[in-house]
Amino acid sequence: MYSHSLLKPDGRQMTLYSRCPISEAIIATSPSKEPVRANPHLRWHPLRGEWVAYASHRQGRTFLPPPEYNPLAPSRNPDFPTELPVGKYDVAVFQNRFPSMVTTANNPPDCIVETLPANGACEVVVFTQDARASLSSLTVEHLDLILQVWSDRTEVLGKNPQIQYVLPFENKGVEVGVTLHHPHGQIYAYPFIPPVPAQMLEQQQRYYQEHKRGLLADLIEKEIADNQRIIYEDEDAIAFVPVCARYPYEVWVAPKQAVATFSDLSLEQRWGIAKALKTVTLKYDGLWNRPFPYLMSWFQAPTDGLAHPEAHLHAQFYPPYRTSDRLKYLAGTELAAGMFANDALPEEKAKELQAVNVNLRMPVSA
Amino acid sequence: MYSHSLLKPDGRQMTLYSRCPISEAIIATSPSKEPVRANPHLRWHPLRGEWVAYASHRQGRTFLPPPEYNPLAPSRNPDFPTELPVGKYDVAVFQNRFPSMVTTANNPPDCIVETLPANGACEVVVFTQDARASLSSLTVEHLDLILQVWSDRTEVLGKNPQIQYVLPFENKGVEVGVTLHHPHGQIYAYPFIPPVPAQMLEQQQRYYQEHKRGLLADLIEKEIADNQRIIYEDEDAIAFVPVCARYPYEVWVAPKQAVATFSDLSLEQRWGIAKALKTVTLKYDGLWNRPFPYLMSWFQAPTDGLAHPEAHLHAQFYPPYRTSDRLKYLAGTELAAGMFANDALPEEKAKELQAVNVNLRMPVSA
Numbered sequence: 253m254y255s256h257s258l259l260k261p262d263g264r265q266m267t268l269y270s271r272c273p274i275s276e277a278i279i280a281t282s283p284s285k286e287p288v289r290a291n292p293h294l295r296w297h298p299l300r301g302e303w304v305a306y307a308s309h310r311q312g313r314t315f316l317p318p319p320e321y322n323p324l325a326p327s328r329n330p331d332f333p334t335e336l337p338v339g340k341y342d343v344a345v346f347q348n349r350f351p352s353m354v355t356t357a358n359n360p361p362d363c364i365v366e367t368l369p370a371n372g373a374c375e376v377v378v379f380t381q382d383a384r385a386s387l388s389s390l391t392v393e394h395l396d397l398i399l400q401v402w403s404d405r406t407e408v409l410g411k412n413p414q415i416q417y418v419l420p421f422e423n424k425g426v427e428v429g430v431t432l433h434h435p436h437g438q439i440y441a442y443p444f445i446p447p448v449p450a451q452m453l454e455q456q457q458r459y460y461q462e463h464k465r466g467l468l469a470d471l472i473e474k475e476i477a478d479n480q481r482i483i484y485e486d487e488d489a490i491a492f493v494p495v496c497a498r499y500p501y502e503v504w505v506a507p508k509q510a511v512a513t514f515s516d517l518s519l520e521q522r523w524g525i526a527k528a529l530k531t532v533t534l535k536y537d538g539l540w541n542r543p544f545p546y547l548m549s550w551f552q553a554p555t556d557g558l559a560h561p562e563a564h565l566h567a568q569f570y571p572p573y574r575t576s577d578r579l580k581y582l583a584g585t586e587l588a589a590g591m592f593a594n595d596a597l598p599e600e601k602a603k604e605l606q607a608v609n610v611n612l613r614m615p616v617s618a
Numbered sequence: 619m620y621s622h623s624l625l626k627p628d629g630r631q632m633t634l635y636s637r638c639p640i641s642e643a644i645i646a647t648s649p650s651k652e653p654v655r656a657n658p659h660l661r662w663h664p665l666r667g668e669w670v671a672y673a674s675h676r677q678g679r680t681f682l683p684p685p686e687y688n689p690l691a692p693s694r695n696p697d698f699p700t701e702l703p704v705g706k707y708d709v710a711v712f713q714n715r716f717p718s719m720v721t722t723a724n725n726p727p728d729c730i731v732e733t734l735p736a737n738g739a740c741e742v743v744v745f746t747q748d749a750r751a752s753l754s755s756l757t758v759e760h761l762d763l764i765l766q767v768w769s770d771r772t773e774v775l776g777k778n779p780q781i782q783y784v785l786p787f788e789n790k791g792v793e794v795g796v797t798l799h800h801p802h803g804q805i806y807a808y809p810f811i812p813p814v815p816a817q818m819l820e821q822q823q824r825y826y827q828e829h830k831r832g833l834l835a836d837l838i839e840k841e842i843a844d845n846q847r848i849i850y851e852d853e854d855a856i857a858f859v860p861v862c863a864r865y866p867y868e869v870w871v872a873p874k875q876a877v878a879t880f881s882d883l884s885l886e887q888r889w890g891i892a893k894a895l896k897t898v899t900l901k902y903d904g905l906w907n908r909p910f911p912y913l914m915s916w917f918q919a920p921t922d923g924l925a926h927p928e929a930h931l932h933a934q935f936y937p938p939y940r941t942s943d944r945l946k947y948l949a950g951t952e953l954a955a956g957m958f959a960n961d962a963l964p965e966e967k968a969k970e971l972q973a974v975n976v977n978l979r980m981p982v983s984a
Contacts, residue, residue, distance in 0.1 A: 295861060295862045296862065297860075297862035297864070298821060298825070298833055298837060298862070299818045299821055299822070299833065299834065299837070299862075300814075300817055300818060300821065301817065301820070301821045302956065302957070303957060304862050304863070304864050304957070304958050304959075304960060305951075305957060305958070305959040305960065306959075306960050306961075306962075306963055306964075307959065307960075307961050308961060308962060308963050308966070350961075352951065352959035352961075363861060364837075364840040364841065364843075364844050364861050365837075365861050365862055417955075419950070419951075419954060419955050421949075421950035421954050422950075423947075423949040423950055428947055428949055429945065429947025429949055438950060440950065440951050440955060440957075442955065442957065446951075446955035446956050446957045447955070447956030447957065448666075448953075448954060448955055448956035449955065449956075450956075451666055451667065451956075452665045452666060454667070455664060455665055455666065455667045456665070459664070467664055467665065468665065471664060471665070471730075471731075474730040475730065477730075478730050494663075495661060495729060495730050495731050496661045496662065496663035496664070496665075496670050496731055497670070498663070498670050547949055547950060547953055547954065549950060549953075549954030549955075551954075568954070570953060570954075579795065581789075581794055581795025582948065583787075583789040583794055583795055583913055584785070584787035584788075584789055584804060584806065584913060584915060585671075585718065585785075585787075585806050585812075587814075587913055587915075587936060588785060588787050588814060588913065588915030588917075588934070588936075589783075589785050589806060589808065589812035589813070589814055589815065589915075590668065590812050590813030590814035590815075590816075590817075591668070591669060591670070591671060591806075591808065591812045591813065592670050592671070593670075593671040593673065593718035594670060594671065594672050594673075595672075595673050595674060595716075595718075596672075596674060597672055597674050598672075600674070
């Protein structure tokens, strides 16, 4: 993998990634030349015992682009520059213009609860220059590259001593609030281990101490033996509807053997995960013959400098649909109580996905 | 308050509540005479360390009512009976036809994770017979009655030794997935203390042990002294946008002095909370001159038979909007990481709500 780092006219950092060498002549662009002056802060939520981020920098913008303007497409119209430069590269990563966390946040004013500067990072990962692609239509080779990009970003961001946890994710589809359909994900890098990863790591740690084995690796073994909910399996990687799915079409993707972070993946594991990713997203899109929305998140070990033998890199997909025409709204029991109620059995939903035929080598139009 | 318990033709229990005596001649109705054969179960989510409920009983129904059919209106057409009988009463509570938990669940089949019968209860609370009303349009007297109903349901459900936590809530508006606009809420009664209340109680318990004072009562004192985010205040009750709001228009309603459950409220506290509820919902509806959607949840002490001096009954409102035309979607950082990112300061949103003039005595059309 090749990479090339640039500075945008507004001061934001950008890195291009490619399987081929990248020209040094590429010049970074930005929709605006105005420096991003975000100064987000954190407040302590005493009742929940967690941090909440506040970023009130979204100001009225005078930027009025033409209707076909796509800020994530390569910048071909000099009157309306985009986030992506013209040139040969596969993936672009840059700092979000409207970040909830920045590496340069100042101390917030006094408040009746504890506060902190929101020192972290929010990055955008443009998966491809092709606005009409999706993870399902990209080649396995391209998905393998994206895994390397997530690996590199975790290392780069994790080197910052302020940052303790790096979370790559993709919100996909209008149903989850995404209006920009150019294939892209985000990376949030937190100055603490956020509540959900912390909770999962705690369960994994407790299990590891008791059994000297990994919680997720053992669950994967049981899923394989049970053989009811598997969506993809090869020697190194697996995708399955977990027995304890909270969302009807929830799927997890993982290497069978635990690795702590993206960088710890062997070439074979990475390739297996790329194939699993392609299979899951193809099956999602094939289920109702239309683009399938989801939130995909990647959980890995914290970048806190400690050993995390309990951690097991994996992705969790949370699709918002419960049937082809019904969304699963998170309401009382999910948001207020924290108990998910699922009106479909994971076994049934897995069967639906298992029945979708996919061909990893066939080009697909999005 | 008067109450009268009935049995529906399909075997479900119903209780009517009123400020006046209720006729014994009222006969319970039901959209279907078929007994509800729900048999939900719980599965342990080992990675999160929490229970997930599965109820796959939603079967194809042949019931095809006319388009104007409202299952929560009083039953006036014998061809299409509803959930509510005709007669004089103010509030009706009945067991949900499609429950995620029931008191009679059987042992689930073997599974690769721990399972339990989902022994709890799911009730529907119809706030009024008037399909076009809302909490904001009901009188303070009527809201005071609803508080008594929640108190009675907590006591009745909490007496069941299987049930450890009773959570009344209201999902309101199509934006949170509600298609039935007749004003109603729900009550979920859990066979365990669910994760979110458990987390809050843990914080409160720790604070109580350390300070010999209530966490929420102390926060309320600080909110009053800070005087920036208060929406309603009288001698006994308060409503405010919390300093650590996770949703832009989040509001909490509480008695100033801690009480553990609805039944512990003094008459004055209950009346104050009824006024606070009316004020908050009127301000919500007045903000953009249209019905304002939200999830409202009531947190109280568990019904686990233990003393909970740390508990402080209160409501949290989570509205899905961040501006009049933009929803706050829960995506990567909220759902995957558990860190909420709010692009508005609680102080700013509180000002918007403070600026809405309301008159508690004026009749309001919904």
